[in-house]
Amino acid sequence: MIQYEKFTLDNGLRVLVHTDTSTPMAVVNVIYDVGAKDENPEKTGFAHLFEHLMFGGSINIPTYDEPLQVAGGENNAFTTNDLTNYYCQLPAENIETAFWLESDRMLSLAFDAKSLDVQRKVVCEEFKEHYINKPYGDVWHKMRELAYSKHPYRWMTIGKELKHVEDATLQDVKDFFYKHYTPVNAILVVAGNITAEAVKALAEKWFGPIPSGTKYIRNLPVEPPQTAPRTAEVKANVPIDALYKCWHICSRLDDRYYVTDLITEILSGGGSSRLFQALVKEKQLFSNIECSHSGSTDAGLLSIEGKLVKGVQMKDAEAALMEEIYTLQQKGITEKELQKVKNKTESSLAFEDMSVMSRATNLAMYELLGDAELINTELNKYQAVTTEELLNESKAIFNENNCSTLYYYSNN
Amino acid sequence: MLNRTTPPYIKDAIEFDLQLKPYEKMVLDNGVEVYAIDAGAQDVLQMEMIFYAGNSFERSNAVAAATSYMLKNGTSTKTAFELNEHFEYYGAYCNRTCKHETASLTLHTLTKHLSAVLPVVTEMVADSIFPEQELAIYKQNSKQKLSVNLQKCDFVANRLIDAYVFGEDHPYGKYIVAADYDALTTAQLKEHFNQYYLNGHCVIFVAGKLPGNLFDLLNTQFGKLSLKPGALLVTKTIVPAATKKYRVVNDSEGVQGAIRIARDFPNRHHPDFMKMMVLNTVFGGFFGSRLMSNIREDKGYTYGIHSYVQNHLQDSALLISTEAGKDVAEATVEEVYKEMKILREELIDEEELLLVRNYLIGSILGDLDGPFHIIGRWKNIVLNNLDEQYFYDSVKMIKTIPAEALRELANKYLQPEAFYELVVI
Numbered sequence: 001m002i003q004y005e006k007f008t009l010d011n012g013l014r015v016l017v018h019t020d021t022s023t024p025m026a027v028v029n030v031i032y033d034v035g036a037k038d039e040n041p042e043k044t045g046f047a048h049l050f051e052h053l054m055f056g057g058s059i060n061i062p063t064y065d066e067p068l069q070v071a072g073g074e075n076n077a078f079t080t081n082d083l084t085n086y087y088c089q090l091p092a093e094n095i096e097t098a099f100w101l102e103s104d105r106m107l108s109l110a111f112d113a114k115s116l117d118v119q120r121k122v123v124c125e126e127f128k129e130h131y132i133n134k135p136y137g138d139v140w141h142k143m144r145e146l147a148y149s150k151h152p153y154r155w156m157t158i159g160k161e162l163k164h165v166e167d168a169t170l171q172d173v174k175d176f177f178y179k180h181y182t183p184v185n186a187i188l189v190v191a192g193n194i195t196a197e198a199v200k201a202l203a204e205k206w207f208g209p210i211p212s213g214t215k216y217i218r219n220l221p222v223e224p225p226q227t228a229p230r231t232a233e234v235k236a237n238v239p240i241d242a243l244y245k246c247w248h249i250c251s252r253l254d255d256r257y258y259v260t261d262l263i264t265e266i267l268s269g270g271g272s273s274r275l276f277q278a279l280v281k282e283k284q285l286f287s288n289i290e291c292s293h294s295g296s297t298d299a300g301l302l303s304i305e306g307k308l309v310k311g312v313q314m315k316d317a318e319a320a321l322m323e324e325i326y327t328l329q330q331k332g333i334t335e336k337e338l339q340k341v342k343n344k345t346e347s348s349l350a351f352e353d354m355s356v357m358s359r360a361t362n363l364a365m366y367e368l369l370g371d372a373e374l375i376n377t378e379l380n381k382y383q384a385v386t387t388e389e390l391l392n393e394s395k396a397i398f399n400e401n402n403c404s405t406l407y408y409y410s411n412n
Numbered sequence: 413m414l415n416r417t418t419p420p421y422i423k424d425a426i427e428f429d430l431q432l433k434p435y436e437k438m439v440l441d442n443g444v445e446v447y448a449i450d451a452g453a454q455d456v457l458q459m460e461m462i463f464y465a466g467n468s469f470e471r472s473n474a475v476a477a478a479t480s481y482m483l484k485n486g487t488s489t490k491t492a493f494e495l496n497e498h499f500e501y502y503g504a505y506c507n508r509t510c511k512h513e514t515a516s517l518t519l520h521t522l523t524k525h526l527s528a529v530l531p532v533v534t535e536m537v538a539d540s541i542f543p544e545q546e547l548a549i550y551k552q553n554s555k556q557k558l559s560v561n562l563q564k565c566d567f568v569a570n571r572l573i574d575a576y577v578f579g580e581d582h583p584y585g586k587y588i589v590a591a592d593y594d595a596l597t598t599a600q601l602k603e604h605f606n607q608y609y610l611n612g613h614c615v616i617f618v619a620g621k622l623p624g625n626l627f628d629l630l631n632t633q634f635g636k637l638s639l640k641p642g643a644l645l646v647t648k649t650i651v652p653a654a655t656k657k658y659r660v661v662n663d664s665e666g667v668q669g670a671i672r673i674a675r676d677f678p679n680r681h682h683p684d685f686m687k688m689m690v691l692n693t694v695f696g697g698f699f700g701s702r703l704m705s706n707i708r709e710d711k712g713y714t715y716g717i718h719s720y721v722q723n724h725l726q727d728s729a730l731l732i733s734t735e736a737g738k739d740v741a742e743a744t745v746e747e748v749y750k751e752m753k754i755l756r757e758e759l760i761d762e763e764e765l766l767l768v769r770n771y772l773i774g775s776i777l778g779d780l781d782g783p784f785h786i787i788g789r790w791k792n793i794v795l796n797n798l799d800e801q802y803f804y805d806s807v808k809m810i811k812t813i814p815a816e817a818l819r820e821l822a823n824k825y826l827q828p829e830a831f832y833e834l835v836v837i
Contacts, residue, residue, distance in 0.1 A: 022453065023781050024428075060416040069700050070767045072425030072774020089778050091428060096420035104416055121712025121737075125668070129715050129735050133668045135563045209414060237665065239559040271484065271496030280553070281492065287553040307556060340501045347503025347522050350454050354782055 002359055002375050005196040006367075009203060011212035012184035016363050016372055017199045018191040020356055026092040026192035027357050030102050031364040033187075034180035035082040036159075037152040037220060037298070045159020048079040049123050049168055050176055054086065056115030058105035071097040079157050082297040083368060089357055092193035096202060103206035106186065109177055116170055123165050127158050135238040139305075139408065146232050147246045147301055147404040151223035153294075182213020187367050191360035223248070223299060230404040237411050240287070241308040243317055244406040246301045247397045249293055253369060258381045259393040260293055260302060265341040266333055266390070267291040267304070267324075272340075275304070278324050284309055285317045297369065302397060314407055325398045332391035345382045425770035426811045428777055432803045433786050438627045441635035447790055448626065449619040451783040457523045457620035458784050460791070461537065461634075464644035465515040465608035468583040472600060473592035478550060479604045480510035483517060485546040487539040492546055495532060504529045506536075512583045513645060513725050514795070515608075523621045527629055534633045537609055542601045551593045558590060566735055568662050569670035569836040576658070576832040577674050577729045579651030584724055614639040615794065619787035643797070650676070650727060658834040666837040669741030673748055674731040675830045677721055680796045684821060686809045688721055688730070691818045693768050694760055695719050695751065695826070696732055698775075700767065702751045703732070711747070713740040725796060730825065741835050755822035759815040772810045 004018040036047050054077065055064045068075055073090030088098050131137040141156055148154040159165050188207065190199045226248055250256040268275045268291035279286045289306035308317045352358050359375075366374040438446040470476040484506060485492040499506045504521035506529075517537065521529050561567040571587040578585030616634070618626065678685060689697075696703035696719030703717045717734035736744040760768075779785050793802055 025778050025781055065700050066767060067419050069698075069771040069774075071422045072428070072770045072777065074699075074771075074775060074778065091423070091425060091774055091777055094422045094425075097422055100416070100420050107416070118709060118712040122708055122715055125713070125735070125737055126715040128667045128737065133565065133663075133666055133735070135560050205414065237563075237663075239563065240556055270500045272493055272500050277493055281549065284549060284552070287556040307560070309552060310556065336501070340497070343503035344500060345503075347456075347505075347520075350456050350522060351520065354452060354454050354456065354784070356781070 002353065002363070004363060004372060006372060007200065009183065009208055011208065011210055012215070013203070013207050013210075014187045014367060015199065015203050016187070016189045016367060017194070017196040018189070018359055018363060019193075019195060020191065021193050023192050023356055024091060025089050025356065026095045026098070026190065026194050027087060027089045027360040028095065028098040028102060029085065029087040029189040029191070029360040029364045030106070031086075031187045031189075031368055032084045032181055033185045033216065033368060034084055035080050036155065036157040037081045038180070038216075038218065039152065039155075041152070041155070043164055043168065043172060044155045045123070045157070045165045046168060046172065046176060047084055048157050048159070049119060049165055050173065051077050051079045051084050052119040052123060053109065053115055053173060054105055056112050056119065057110035058101075059108035059110060061101060061104050062110070064101055064105065067097060068101060073098065081153055081157055083365070085361060085364065087357060087361060095190070095194055099202045099206040102188070103210065106181060106183065106207065107210050109173075111170060111174055113170055116168065116173060120165055120168060123158075124162050127162055127165065131156070131158060136242060136408065139244060139406065142232060142234060143244055143246055143303070143404065143406050146230050146406060147248070148223055150221040151298065152220060153223075153296065153298065153300070178213070180216055183207060183210050184212045184215045187364050189360045189364040189367070191363070192356050220298070226402050226404075228401055231407065232405075233407045233409065235409045235411055238408065239410055239412060240310060241314060241410050242306065242408040243308065243314060243321070244303065244305045244408065245321070246303045246404045247399070247402045249300055249302045249397055251299045252295065252297045255381070256393055259385050259389050260397065262338070262341045262345070262382065262385055263390060263394055263397070264291045264293050264302060265344060266328070266337060269341060269344060274324055274328070275321070279306065279320055283320055285312050285320050289321075314409075318405070325394075328394050329391070329398060332387055332394075335387060338385070338387050338390065342382055342385070346379060349379055424766070425773035425777065426766075428773055430773065430776055430780065430807050432780065432789060432800055434800070435787075435790050438630070439641075440631050442637060442639050443641040444614050444616060444634060444639050445641055446616040446618060446627070446630055447787070447794060448622060449783045449787045449790070450622040451619070451786065452621055455523045455621050457521055457526055457618065457622065458787070459519045459616065459618045461517045461533070462514050462615050462617070462795070463516070463609050464513060464613040465604065466511045466513045466583070467586070468513050468646050468648065469608055469644075470604060472595060473586060474588045474596055475600045475604050476515060477510045477588070478547070478596050479601045479609075480508045480515040481550060482542050482546060482601060483508050483536045483540050485550070486541050486543045487535040488541055489539070490532070490535065495536065498532050499529060502529050506533065523623055526623060530629060530633045534637075538637055540605060542598045542605065544598055547596060547598050547601065551596055555590050555593050558588070558593070563663060565662055565666055565668060565670035565836040568660065569672045569834055572658065572660065572836070573672035573674050573731065573832060573834050574729075576653040576834070577676060578727070579653070582648050582650055584727070611638050612640065613642055613644040615641070617787050617791050619783035643795075645726065647726065652676070653832065656829075656832050658832075660834065660836045662836050667738055668735045669738055669835045669837045671734050671736055671741060671744055672731065672834045673745070673831050674729050675825070675832065677728045677730040677825065679724065679726055679728050680798060680802070684824070685721070686806045687813055687817060687821050688825070689806065690768065690772070690810055690813050691755070691821050692719055692721060692730070693772055694764065694818070695755060698771060700771070702754070703748065706751060707734070707736075707744055707747050711740070713737060713744045713747075717744075738837055741837070745833060745835065749828050752822070752826040752828060755826055756819065759819055762815070765815055769810055773807070776807065
């Protein structure tokens with residue numbers, strides 16, 4: 001059970017405090033309700049580029065990192081399609097430094113042209129390192145475009161193309177900041193060796209005076225139900241053929257989410273999972289195979305990806321994969337198998353809760369989803385899943401018309 | 413009116429009194445030592461069994477790694493599937509890793525399930541049978557994975573730079589090629605297993621919320637095995653490459669160059685090791701380092717650049733590593749040497765040095781948070797044959813080493829002619 005207190009400042013900033021006196025450290029986590037899905041389709045990759053610019057100096061403080069390091073702290077940030085999250089950890093006695101730094105960059109950035117110029121290059125190198133200069137690096141770009149026709153999950157957080165990042169202007173940066181980086185669109189979580197009273201006082205002092213801003217009302221295109229199978233083919237300079245399949249699934253807040261999550265565990269959550277055992281070990285058609293889901297706020301994707309053993313034909317590999325899926329849809333799973341994936345979930349949640357940082361980030365993410373209390377109730381939702389629900393959901397998800405397939409062929 | 417330009421008061425992290433929580437030590441009936449840290453609020457536990465069974469001891473390439481991997485692929489009573497299913501049913505994770513000297517088996521489990529999963533760990537380390545079929549699959553899949561990795565400039569660069577510094581026959585410098593996988597036999601694996609696991613040297617580290625009967629549990633499971641306490645090390649001669657500079661084209665369509673610049677460096681027993689921890693942090697050891705500030709934050713040549721001392725038990729190496737745009741790769745190499753020169757010629761000013769001291773102490777403080785981190789510190793101390801004084805001495809070094817000593821150290825080690833230099837595109 002993770003204890004926390006919650007209050008809202010007059011300017012709309014939501015604040016959550018989780019006290020843990022067993023650590024000498026404190027964590028300050030700020031989440032902004034903006035992600036790649038909120039981008040203009042012609043200017044993708046911007047939310048993430050913007051995250052980099054948040055370290056390029058704020059209105060009253062020339063650099064973010066140095067004062068934090070002087071206080072013995074470390075920090076980082078990440079952007080997803082749904083949100084942008086900033087976190088730092090420092091000795092609890094120096095926590096006011098984090099309030100000072102985080103509040104100043106929520107108040108306003110320095111909007112430094114040099115910082116934009118440099119970070120455009122840095123992000124382009126990041127883009128190359130992870131998505132261009134790697135075998136199969138472009139897969140998820142292609143897969144998202146195939147699976148989504150309308151919803152902005154069509155593009156990756158890093159952006160559709162280098163050019164979008166290269167073309168970002170200082171005016172874009174300012175517009176984005178004033179639209180999204182405001183107290184009313186943010187959640188502050190403070191965790192570690194600090195009391196709720198102390199956090200209240202510090203939050204009022206540093207964040208209280210920031211103008212609340214306008215609540216960003218999201219109005220994203222809804223992805224229409226897929227009505228026919230979609231396929232695409234790629235030929236590239238990779239050593240091995242690979243198969244990628246995706247199916248649309250429910251949104252994060254839907255009760256079926258827990259069933260879906262367990263389905264991915266059944267299929268590929270370890271050495272005793274179904275796809276690994278059948279396709280890698282018994283039939284030896286794939287050298288590896290993985291099943292996962294995007295876990296996104298809006299309706300996401302469940303995906304299966306695998307590399308084919310050299311010499312295996314794509315159609316044979318795909319047929320064998322689908323045979324496993326049909327078996328799941330027809331016969332369901334045993335109580336023991338269900339218990340196994342529930343136990344795994346219980347365990348992984350317990351390990352996740354070990355770090356204060358992870359508790360802080362999870363509280364912020366759940367609050368953004370709508371209810372921080374989910375951090376304490378999720379396990380029960382997993383425990384409540386039945387074999388019947390799992391059977392029904394596997395029938396619903398693994399429908400031929402709901403599927404996109406990418407055949408990735410080796411040129412060699 | 414709130415003054416946002418003046419920073420709040422801070423307590424300098426160097427004023428913090430860092431304490432490394434002491435371990436409890438147990439000795440099993442066969443003499444194997446167990447180091448334990450009982451801490452943490454969650455009902456979780458981590459146990460690492462370390463065998464001196466790394467690639468230093470293998471008679472042919474890839475044998476140590478294959479043996480380590482296949483510990484979970486069949487015992488006389490359980491198939492690979494059944495072994496995996498057992499751990500997974502209890503929500504436990506049992507991973508194997510193989511390094512140069514050591515190979516470990518790491519168990520993560522809810523404490524309440526420890527007694528249910530431990531007997532299967534015993535089976536793996538005492539009764540693995542290395543089935544032919546499992547080895548065939550391992551060989552095939554490892555070769556496929558290798559063929560994908562060999563397309564990546566960073567993977568290729570990491571292999572080559574170690575080979576230059578240590579020599580291709582040294583355990584730290586050798587690497588696996590596809591033919592090594594082809595040549596593997598179950599007989600080789602069984603021989604390695606017999607010598608370095610069944611009758612090998614072992615040490616155990618446990619951390620988390622420990623059960624009251626931990627000693628009895630471990631002694632029952634592992635105390636009767638013919639394991640030996642203490643370390644086993646072999647010293648191999650380093651044969652560094654004759655040529656210092658390399659340019660390799662691995663992928664003609666590559667858009668980045670993987671840059672590795674490295675030289676030999678002594679291990680933790682040398683007095684310069686601790687000093688280098690501070691100098692390296694200034695140089696390229698954290699986000700605010702000279703290399704990051706110049707090459708990423710000023711020039712935008714790379715997403716990240718780091719320098720570090722390799723974590724080896726015997727000889728070590730100091731390494732600078734980055735992936736930079738193809739067009740700016742050579743300029744990046746230049747800038748690395750420029751930063752070395754500045755450190756050799758100019759004193760680090762007090763403000764920067766205090767920042768680095770505070771940063772390092774703060775990160776150790778953060779890193780002592782929780783049982784897994786604490787046992788990690790102890791593991792490093794024990795495996796390197798040091799004692800807790802090493803921890804307190806390094807904290808003192810961080811707090812007090814003067815700028816002059818760091819410049820002296822830079823003059824001793826940051827000499828471009830001593831470095832191997834490699835760019836792989």
